[in-house]
Amino acid sequence: MQPARPPGYSSVSMPESSLLPILLVPDKRLRTKTRAVGPADLDTVRELAPRMLATMYKAPGIGLAAPQIGVMLRMAVVDLQKDDQPDPMVLINPEIVAQSTELSTREEGCLSLPNQYADVTRPTRIKLRWLALDGSKQELEADDLLATCIQHELDHLDGVLFVDHISALKRNMLLRKLMKELKNKTRDEE
Ligand code: NI
Secondary structure (H helix, E strand, O other): OOOOOOOOOOOOOOOHOOOOOOOOOOOOOHOOOEEEOHHHHHEEEHHHHHHHHHHHHOOOOOOEEEHHHOOOOOEEEEOOOOOHOOOOOOEEEEEEEEOOOOEEEEEEEEEEEEEEEEEEEEEOOOEEEOOOOOOEEEEEEEOOOHHHHHHHHHHOOOOHHHHHHHOHHHHHHHHHHHHHHHHHHHHHHO
């Protein structure tokens, strides 16, 4: 997820070469459902996690899901970077097991649709289960921005983007604006 205001902590402790290119709309991989991480994927996941975090911090973003870097596994990284302090979460096979009926509306953005923002309504609170990098089972109750960010990243694992939660009219306007900006950017770089 791309916040409207850059998070405080964005220093990168990884060499540039470890950063991963972030796929942009309309790449089809962003619309593809991912598969669960299995025991045979653990080496891949351990190698990817620090690189995904470095890529997210550099962007800068507060969440990044594996399909955004072209890896079709159920995995995401999240760090709200509150108080300018790194607090990385690596979510493997994350699953929302409960959610509040109460809803909240918050402005969302996405690193795969750079600099486009829209209000999205989602459950205010969620209960999440996932596996950590060491294979241990984790559980967390989240609300506010963390709940929004986790739901946004989990959507990516099913090929869903935040613009799918807004009206078709708003979505088409936003996508047209994005395509124009990306086209201008490419032209400027040539
Ligand atoms: Ni996103």
